[in-house]
Amino acid sequence: MRFDIISCQPDLLESPFSHSILKRAQNKGLVEVHIHDLRKFAINKHGQIDDYAFGGGAGMVMMIEPIDKCISGLQAELSYDAIIYMTPDGQTLNQKIANQFSLLQNVIILCGHYKGVDERVRQKFITHEISIGDYVLSGGELGAAVLADAIIRIVPGVLNDESSALTDSFQDGLLAPPVYTRPADYKGLQVPEVLLSGDTPKVEQWRFEQAITRTRERRPDLLNE
Template identity: 40%
Template structure:
């Protein structure tokens, strides 16, 4: 593999690749690393490579001319090569991407600087944009060094112990298990006895389970890439139950006040399918209570008969899991009654969260609200509308208005059952 790095600070790499695995790989000719000073490819006086942006704005942009000249001279004919631009706007780099890049014979890595690179560089020369994370640093050289190191480790002849690579964190979708060396006891902390037993099969199983546990706690999304056995999947399910946060989250399906298609305030009719599906959604994600809000007495009685059937009637013996889901349903006349009950349970009023398919200013993203929920410092009541949605008065009185759920099409008419499932998954999912 040949790495060609294009940068305005070639001295940055003098020490980066002078130690450890990469240094040995270069000496053994398993990889070739060439660092190119972009300024030498500039036709401008003093090797200028940047200029002010059209349309105004702060900072400077890297100009396309020197970069185009550099790529034209560096790119090897007949090689499977790719030009990479390090940029926050790129695809996030991970272990899978590192393995994919091993399929090339030459990687030309452009190190962005200043406020970025003229976009015509991407249009004309770049094969892929790569970001190494959601943070800000001084330039693409840092990202470049990470890419070179991660890719090199998968190349033949770079690592002496191939088993070491296969067991490293994220190689198989899992973080690495805890490891220990001498002494057996350090400041009161002992090495797990199992590791001293000499039972290699038990040690292998322990390490595998510890990898699954560590991944679940610290990086659950990567479990999607892990190949788990039936026994390991059962272990993961136990982890989920045992580490379930005690969410202080309540939800309500609001039948009043709601809009009809003429934007008149009405009370909508209770639907049994809503109670069936949303109660199961709520129970799955650890919601404490699911309120059915309807001021019409006959509607509340109808809902009550359904709930009683599944909790105390024949439904309980017919389907115990559905009975459990219906057990979190509470029927109320108004939103205010639900708020009062939550305040009695929690000792403080809940923050009101509303969902709305219509876009408006000052909406809250799911990641932001999820973080607040996981802080577990206050209760939340999430309101789901019926009919043609919650009234503007209800929305204006809320503490948080979630951004609309949307796909790639213009169609935006999810059922409340679908919307509730998506919202709860985004806010309360464990990630796997």
């Protein structure tokens, strides 16, 4: 799977893709991540990629021309399955969306900035608009990293134990149950006996019941869905 991430602050994206699972996915050859500096497609030698909004108002707007040059250049080399714009007014990211994107091959992610992009960018290029929550960040870079992480970790072969991703919170519409590790008794805090029993069916039943209970207490909206 290939990600082309377009940003006017590309340095913000270096760290997330240089460590842990995201780095290993690239080292295994399962994922490619290419970060493109939008200022290289600026309209002048000053690196301008933004301008005042027609009609006035506070804040600057990302211009269509640099974005057009960058995306059109990428499309001249590859066919893309999705062009995603990170924006607060997009569809809120969830596990189902991440699962769907993980089946794609080539994806462009455009990081918003300032007051957003010229609306014609959205009309001409964007196939999906994604938000990571009902709040505003300084730019779309952190959101792009979150989206890419959610997708990459479920690409087949990325995790050493692929069943691990299938038991994550939200994969079955429930929150994950409590988990424990050694020691079984720590300063009087005990691991539930059923987890020490070796009885796999009972363990799985306990985990399912705990997942239901935790979801009902913390995210009852998931049960309603």
